[in-house]
Amino acid sequence: MPALLVxxxxxxxxxxxxxxxxxxxRIAFAEMFGGEPPVPGSMAGRTDRGIALEVxxxxxxxxxxxxxxxxxxVMAAHAPELAPLVRRRGRALPGAxxxxxxxxxxxxxxxxxxxxxGQPPRPVVQSLxxxxxxxxxxxxxxxxxxxxxxxxxxxAYGDAHETRSELVGPARQRAVAAxxxxxxxxxxxxxxxxxxxxxxxxxxxxxxxxxxxxxxxMAELAGAGAHAVLPDLADAxxxxxxxxxxxxxxRPGRPLLTRPAVPGDG
Numbered sequence: 001m002p003a004l005l006v007x008x009x010x011x012x013x014x015x016x017x018x019x020x021x022x023x024x025x026r027i028a029f030a031e032m033f034g035g036e037p038p039v040p041g042s043m044a045g046r047t048d049r050g051i052a053l054e055v056x057x058x059x060x061x062x063x064x065x066x067x068x069x070x071x072x073x074v075m076a077a078h079a080p081e082l083a084p085l086v087r088r089r090g091r092a093l094p095g096a097x098x099x100x101x102x103x104x105x106x107x108x109x110x111x112x113x114x115x116x117x118g119q120p121p122r123p124v125v126q127s128l129x130x131x132x133x134x135x136x137x138x139x140x141x142x143x144x145x146x147x148x149x150x151x152x153x154x155x156a157y158g159d160a161h162e163t164r165s166e167l168v169g170p171a172r173q174r175a176v177a178a179x180x181x182x183x184x185x186x187x188x189x190x191x192x193x194x195x196x197x198x199x200x201x202x203x204x205x206x207x208x209x210x211x212x213x214x215x216x217x218m219a220e221l222a223g224a225g226a227h228a229v230l231p232d233l234a235d236a237x238x239x240x241x242x243x244x245x246x247x248x249x250x251r252p253g254r255p256l257l258t259r260p261a262v263p264g265d266g
Contacts, residue, residue, distance in 0.1 A: 003107055003123045003124060003181075003187070004107070004123070004124045004125070004183075004187055004188075004189060004243070004244070005125050005127070005154075005171070005172065005175045005183040005187060005188045005189070006103055006124060006125065006126045006127075006189045006191065006243055007126075007127055007128060007129035007155065007156070007168070007171055007188065007189065007190050007191070007206075008100075008126065008127070008128055008129070008130075008150070008191050008192075009045075009128075009129065009130055009131075009190075009191060009192035009193060009194075009197050010128060010130040010131075010132055010137050010140060010141065011130075011131070011132070011140075011193075011214075012044075012093070012193045012194075012213055012214030012215070013093070013191060013192050013193045013197075013211050013213065013214070013233075014092065014093060014096045014100075014141070014146055014233075015090060015091065015092050015093055015096060015140060015141070015144050015146065016090060016091050016093060017086055017089070017090040017140045018085070018086070018088075018089025018090045018091075019089065020082045020085050020086050020089060020090065020140070021043070021132070021136060022043075023082065023085065024075050024078060024079060024082060024136060025037050025051075025052075025055060025075070027074075027075075027078045027081075028071055028074040028075045028078060029055065029059070029071075031074055031078075032067075032070070032071060032074060033059065033061065037055050037059060038055055038058035038059050040054045040055050040058070041054065043131075044193075044194045044196070044214060044215050044216075045131065045164060045192070045193075045194030045195065045196030045197055046131050046158075046162075046164070046196065047131040047158035047159075047160075047161060047162055047163070047164055047167070048072065048075070048131055048132060048133045048136070048157075048158035048159055049068065049072070049158055049159050049160065049161055049162040050131075050158075050162035050163070051131075051158075052068050052071050052072060052075075053065065053068055053162060056068060056071065069159075072133055072159045075133055075135075075136065076133055076134075076135040076136075076159075079133070079135035079136045079138075079139050080135065080139060082136075082139055083139050083142070083143045084143075086139060086140050086143035086144065087143045087144070090140065090143065090144055091144065092144045092145065092146055093213050093232065093233060094232055094233065094234045095232060095233035095234040095235070095236060095239070096146060096233050097145065097146060097148075098233075098236045099233040099236050099239040099240075100126065100146065100148070100149040100150070101148070101149060101236075102236035102237070102239060102240050103124055103126060103149070103239065103240055103243060104124060104126060104149040106123075106124055106240045106243075106244065107123025107124045125151055125154065125175055125178075125179055125183075126149050126150050126151065127150055127151050127152060127153075127154045127155035127171065127175070128150065128152060128155035128156070128157070129155060129156050129164075129167050129168065129171055129190055129192075129197075129200070130155070130156075130157060130158060131158040131164065132157060132158050133157055133158050133159045134152070134155070134157040134159075137152075137155075137157060138152065151178070153174065153178065154171060154174040154175040154178050154179075155171055155174075156168070156170045156171035156174075164196050164197070164199070164200040165199060165200040165203045165204055167200065168188065168190070168200055168201070168204040168206060169204065171188075172184070172188055184205070185205045185206070186205070186206060186207040186245065188201075188204070188205075188206040188207070189201075189206060189207040189208075189209060189243050189245075190206050190207070190208055190209065191209045191211060191243065192209075192210065192211065193210065193211050193212065193213050193214030193215075193216060193221075194214060194215070194216055194221075195216060195220065195221065195223075195224035197210070198210055198221060198224040198225050198226045199224065199225070202225050207227050207243075207245055208224075208225060208226045208227050208228075209226060209227065209228050209229075209230070209242045209243055210222065210224070210226035210228070210229040210230070211229075211230050211231075211232060211233060212229065212230070212231050212232070213231075213232050213233070218230075218231060227245060228242035228243075228245065229242075230242055
């Protein structure tokens with residue numbers, strides 16, 4: 001029986017895609033309207049739905065909400081073309097692959113029973129809660145070898161809503177349907193690099209783990225309410241402990257991680 005649902009952000013948490021997301025906006029905008037799209041404000045932690053609405057509004061597109069689904073569909077159609085560009089420009093962030101593997105293995109021996117189908121237990125379910133539309137997230141992760149431990153079918157993606165916190169409920173519902181477990185409260189863990197990731201966790205009662213590998217410092221993520229903050233994913237043991245939190249007390253050999261005292265690194 002799964003014990004935790006761990007939902008990872010993609011950009012600047014697991015990988016740096018080298019700006020291919022904005023390239024996809026250019027491709028879709030040129031196909032639909034011609035020319036270059038307006039440059040949106042900060043994209044950090046935002047969903048593609050929110051960013052696309054801003055781009056279409058800045059471009060003066062009449063009734064942008066009526067066009068956004070078609071714009072996302074064009075993006076989705078072209079996303080697979082970007083795989084070579086991701087491989088050329090992008091990189092998995094240090095420790096990302098090892099952290100995913102360690103989290104996948106972290107519930108072993110915790111007393112969970114195999115499922116009714118006789119398959120090995122999956123005490124930790126890992127998926128995505130990302131601002132990317134799914135085809136773009138898949139292209140980025142697959143090109144950089146980061147899909148092995150993720151169940152992408154239970155994730156939530158950036159075309160679902162313009163507000164990131166609205167993605168948590170659908171991800172939980174899909175996980176419940178797939179695994180038959182209760183992922184309410186801090187049985188859901190969000191891992192991300194922006195204050196919007198932390199907010200999405202906190203307003204939905206989930207556990208928030210910040211990773212300072214993007215544009216925000218450890219102090220800023222702690223100030224946004226993160227339950228635990230990591231400088232990066234390089235220490236897989238620290239990642240596992242941060243994700244399990246107080247549940248680490250029930251897992252022999254893993255110390256309890258309390259909310260860290262963050263140095264003034266800003």
